[in-house]
Amino acid sequence: MARMKFLCDADRCIDCNACVTACKNENEIPWGINRRRVVTINDGKPGERSVSMACMHCTDAPCAAVCPVSCIFSTDDGVVLHSKDLCIGCGYCFYACPFGAPQYPKVGNFGSRGKMDKCTYCAGGGGTEVSGSIEEYKKYGANRLAQGKLPLCAEMCSTKSLLAGDGEIIAEIYKERVLKRGYGSGAWGWMTAYKEGVAP
């Protein structure tokens, strides 16, 4: 089984936000929810870098561990999914997530956040809905992985900064790039998410 991961090569990201738009369009994300976002570090200073970030689908996902109703789990592909039927909107996954991935449809006062929403790696949902069904699409978004396709954010990336796919393969691609360029600002979030970096 492939272990699916994301890798953002920040030395290639141009902060175009096409990944954010692709994600919103493909999954019909409601207003106020950003499954993917681009953060710019050292904006306007020498050495500025932009990083596209969403759920990293962690190894030993902390969100899944802290969930008080155990509605978050990892699939055989290493994709972290959750059930919106079971979610109680407590917000704990947001405190545990190293990447700010969990999103909530409402502001959240008095615990009224609504059901958590996050990147599903375009792999549908973790509920009881039939894989690829319209019910699943409405609740969780696209299920591209079942069709043999990768997440659209990575597919759309104009500079091929954002890579998705089997972790070993995308790590290899990144290593080759770093060797050829002679530099690399690192596979952002990998140590935290997967407990291993990408050593060039």
Added chain:
Amino acid sequence: MSSPSFKILAAILAVAIGASAIAQEKRAPDGAAAPDANAVSEQQLLQQESRIEGRIDIPDSRARVLIQPTGRRWDSFHEMTLHRVGAIVILGMIVLLGLAFLVLGRLRISAGRSGKKIVRFSAFERFSHWLTATSFVLLGLTGLNITFGKILLLPLMGASAFSDLAQIAKYIHNFVSFAFILGLILIVALWIKDNIPRQVDIDWIKQGGGFVKGKHAPAGRFNAGEKAVFWGALAAGVAVSASGLLLLFPFYGTNIATMQVAQVVHAVVAVLFVALILAHIYIGTLGMEGAFEAMGTGEVDTNWAKEHHDLWYVEKQAQDRP
């Protein structure tokens, strides 16, 4: 430090910093200047700060945090430390109270009941107590459910039913909290003057509160043990209320780090608070004859009052018969 040695030190430092800057500057494989190669790296940033933040187009300050590895530490607090500490403190207190019951038994009124009653708590005092008490029990059970429910109840109930229960429990916890805060304010306003520590409390503690020798130590309206519960409940109540309000209104003047701290404070203090109140419930019901009616009907037996709160009894008699 304006001596020559300082100047030498400064010079060495300057050279060292300059050398390290040169050493750190990366160049392209052909030796040309490569400004991109000297960009910020994740590792450098995480060495400087506990989390990496940047600029973002989304009008949501939370989204500015790119990586916060602390999330994993909060996870291990919540799933390891809190589970262990919570279980040890709460089960430990239950075991301790069980032992106390086995060793001391129910503390009886030594002189037996006189049959005469004296008013200990007014209706409003009892209302304030039970408002706080009921809300505390609800908050305690629903709070423990968030931490231990998935271990104890989820396997019994099944995912769907447990999720419904947890959802209801969450709303009970969030809204009953206001009743608890009101009750706490009332209790403090009513009883703070009778809970100021006095000389008699030191003697009471020295004599072991009468538990050890079986002889009652003198006490006013509240003895040192009750005062400890009062001040403990006040401190814990303020801590859980303040941290709870931060959690109830997430990210108003707080960030991810302060939200995590608020949750840690809330959970740890709450577990200690539950243990304290378990002891309070024990001594007020099972542990002592004649104690519960003080909060039940508001009236206590005069012999109970003479034994446990002799100074208050004398004072009260003087008040009632001027």
